[in-house]
Amino acid sequence: MKAYVLEAVNELVYKEVETPKCKSGYALVEVKAACICGSDIPRIFETGTYHFPTIPGHEFAGIVREVADEEYKDLVGERVGIFPLIPCKECSPCKDGTYELCRNYNYLGSRCDGGFAEYVLVPIWNLLPLSEEISFEEAAMLEPISVARHAVTRLSDVKGKTACVFGPGTIGMLMAQWLRILGAEQVILVGTKPEQAELAAKLGFDKFCNSKTENVEEFIKKHTNDEGVDIAIEGVGNNGVLTQCLQVIKAGGELLMVGNPHSDAQIEKSVFWQILRKQLKIYGTWNSSYHGGMDSDWTEAVKALEGGELKASMQITHKLPFEELHKGLAIMKERKEFYNKVMIIR
Ligand SMILES: [Zn+2]
Ligand SMILES: [Zn+2]
Incomplete structure (x- = not known):
């Protein structure tokens, strides 16, 4: 598959890499839309990720293409939004269900491979199946939408x-x-x-x-x-x-x-x-609440998009082809032209 691999600080390389192998408890998701987060700019150009190489991108949505377990096979073909934080489920915040405060979490797109790729391996728990009413572009914005909701509900x-x-x-x-x-x-x-x-x-x-x-x-x-x-x-x-x-x-x-x-x-x-x-x-405020299929910032975000109260797509100022991520990154880094949300689509 094609992916953007961060090999060192300021070295994001668009290249052919091996497609991840599906394993038990996970789904292989084909990415349809991925946003560039403001935090990706320092992550890619200044500080780097937790280890190299890593595929960045934590705001994305797509279609489930493969699952390893028989019990989840109905998910194949589902359109999904993705909660990028993978909690340890063992620390005390996790035991309280406040996964956003997990002390030992993994994270798609910063601590492990994320959405600036054709495919991503995502834990089943992190998948949020979506109705046809939500576009992939809007679904890719579920993370910032949920973060914003979490903030104002403090x-x-x-x-x-x-x-x-x-x-x-x-x-x-x-x-x-x-x-x-x-x-x-x-x-x-x-x-x-x-x-x-x-x-x-x-x-x-x-x-x-x-x-x-x-x-x-x-x-x-x-x-x-x-x-x-x-x-x-x-x-x-x-x-x-x-x-x-x-x-x-x-x-x-x-x-x-x-x-x-x-x-x-x-x-x-x-x-x-x-x-x-x-x-x-x-x-x-920090991050957003998510409880699998149960009520959370994420399920409220989905409802607000479906009901049309929240107009996320109006905030998309740049929709670029998947091959043009570097152009999108430059727009946000150089700040020469106005942008609100910049994304790549496939
Ligand atoms: Zn973000
Ligand atoms: Zn935890």
Whole structure:
């Protein structure tokens, strides 16, 4: 089969490799669509994976082509989404069913071979069979969709609340969509690009603050009767944004931290005080919940796609042929043109 093999940092080679052999408990999945995650850029170009060679790609979907066990043979031909985390099922978070916090997990596309290939070997437990209503492109986005849902469900009930999402990238825009689905009354987006504002408007979010040209605090005050928001979501991982979040939350409000940190964070004493004086609640989030076929972020993500409440495909800005992964990676690495979700399809 053809695959993109990361042989060393910054050495992703498109080449012929042996197709994985199916084994008991696993399915051989033919990849139909695979997204490039923001985290793939440093993984491929700066830090590398846990060992070399590895085939990256953890956001993908496809069709089951082979199973080793007789009892799973009905799965052959099924269209599937894939939960990329393979938990140990032995540590205490795993025993509690919070697999996203597993202390000894394997991961398709970073710790073992993933979706930038024609075929991937996936544990049966990690397969989520899909109806015809969901396209492979949307299904490849199930991971970020679930991660975004997991994030906003860390907060207390969002119904009727005003929220502000800083950083309207893939996850940011998906979090805004989830906030609306879960009943938030108003969702404000803060970004830096006019194209983000256009995409936000297409998705039905008309309150967009460009922090490069507008004063964020004033913008938020103007749209919240001078009160500030109930919820601020830090989706950038940036010190200045963290400060802005703390400043625009109203008393008793909530801060959700989602963006991967780019550096140390420091906050001025006057801002630090606000956490205390406003009695803010601060949440972190990690990955997404998944419980095989039982209710989880992933099954809710599937429902929201099937019901059409969540418009994932509108966030796909680049759909490239499988052979052009390097072009997609370059778009995200060089940041010369606007993108939200970049994917390859077969
Ligand atoms: Zn990802
Ligand atoms: Zn575990």
